[in-house]
Amino acid sequence: MRRRLIQECMSTPPPPDWNHIRAFFATAKTGSFSAAAKQLGLTQPTLSRQVSALEGTLGVLLFERIGRELELTSAGRELLTHSHKMGIAADGFARTAKGQAQDIEGLVRITASDVVSAYVLPKALRLLQNRAPRLVVEVIADNAIRDIMRREADIAIRHVRPEQPDLIARKLRETRGHLYAASSYLRARGRPASVADTRLHDFLYFGDISRMIGFLRDIGVETTEQNYRLGSENGVVAWDLVRQGFGIAVMMEEIGDATPGVERLFPEMEAIEFPIWLTTHRELHTSRKIRLVFDVLAEALST
Numbered sequence: 664m665r666r667r668l669i670q671e672c673m674s675t676p677p678p679p680d681w682n683h684i685r686a687f688f689a690t691a692k693t694g695s696f697s698a699a700a701k702q703l704g705l706t707q708p709t710l711s712r713q714v715s716a717l718e719g720t721l722g723v724l725l726f727e728r729i730g731r732e733l734e735l736t737s738a739g740r741e742l743l744t745h746s747h748k749m750g751i752a753a754d755g756f757a758r759t760a761k762g763q764a765q766d767i768e769g770l771v772r773i774t775a776s777d778v779v780s781a782y783v784l785p786k787a788l789r790l791l792q793n794r795a796p797r798l799v800v801e802v803i804a805d806n807a808i809r810d811i812m813r814r815e816a817d818i819a820i821r822h823v824r825p826e827q828p829d830l831i832a833r834k835l836r837e838t839r840g841h842l843y844a845a846s847s848y849l850r851a852r853g854r855p856a857s858v859a860d861t862r863l864h865d866f867l868y869f870g871d872i873s874r875m876i877g878f879l880r881d882i883g884v885e886t887t888e889q890n891y892r893l894g895s896e897n898g899v900v901a902w903d904l905v906r907q908g909f910g911i912a913v914m915m916e917e918i919g920d921a922t923p924g925v926e927r928l929f930p931e932m933e934a935i936e937f938p939i940w941l942t943t944h945r946e947l948h949t950s951r952k953i954r955l956v957f958d959v960l961a962e963a964l965s966t
Contacts, residue, residue: 682966683717686710687725691735691743709966768797771956774816778898780804782918784820787963795955806870806898817953818960819942832942835965839934841927842884843919847908849926858884858929865910868894869901879913882935939964 689699690710700710718725725739735743775784780802788800803816819825825832842861855861861884868875868891875894879886893909895901905912906925913935919925941961947953 679717679720680713683713683720686713687717687739687742690714690726690733691739694733696733705966713966767795767952767955768799769952770799770801771818771952772801772803772816773818773820773956773960774803774805775820776806776822776898777804778902778915778918779820781899782921783915783964787960790963791956791959794959795952798952798956800956804899806896817943817946818957819940820960820964821940821942822937824938824940825942830942830944831947832940833961835939835941835961837936838939839916839936840913841916841919841932841934842911842929843905843914843922843925843927844911845906845908845925847924848910851908855928858932861911861928862886862890864890865892866890867901867905867910867912869898869912870894870896 686699686703686705689702690696693699693702696707696711696714700707703710705713714725721738721742723738724736725742726733727736728734773784781804784802788802791798791800824834844864848865852864855864866875866879866886872888872891872894875891876886876888893904895904901912902914902918902922904910905914906922911928914922916927916934919927941957941964943953943957947957
């Protein structure tokens, strides 16, 4: 009997993620993924993945497509009743939390790479301004790793897990990178037919050239110093040079895909994956402002 109970407990599926339930509820109320995504401030692929994840967790199909329209399945209709109650409770919870957040003030310093600071972080900063308008945020755009233990920053967004055991770190997700080039560059130099053909093209370097060569070699792209005629220690500058047609570079897909005039090369090529870590010191447990900023960053940067 005890063994059977243990097995049943071990086989119990994990509870659904509230973000996935919220995505389902918005889709059911609006009738489409695109409308629901707009309502929640998400991209349509992100919302669709969240609904699919909920279906996977529950083991049921929630929607079926009839022509161009989405219709709830019988399981979806039953879940909608429960999610409506949860939505009302969550809205009340959010209103209470927002009221408390309005009183939070003071300075919080966030450090991230210049590229993340310029292109990824603003989404979280907008959300933070809405929730805590009296808070002052300083963004430290620095490609070097700031020392959180010495209070050079309060919260860090990094692509590597911190080694210090006294820090609090949360892995938010794996982000993906691809090779990109401007349409103007491809018209002038020709589109490489294969990854091997890129050895005949110009690349932009971000920081140290030798590190770029090694990084690209690890993903099967062979380059030499002769491929790097232009670059910058500043990632924002280097990426803008890519946009203006000076060569090829690796970039996070949420940045590269959203940059006008820039194209992803080799869509069939396996993406380069690297993590996003959120790190802070143990004041997270005692400081309301650090806790709030940490939680908002985690919410905004997890999708």
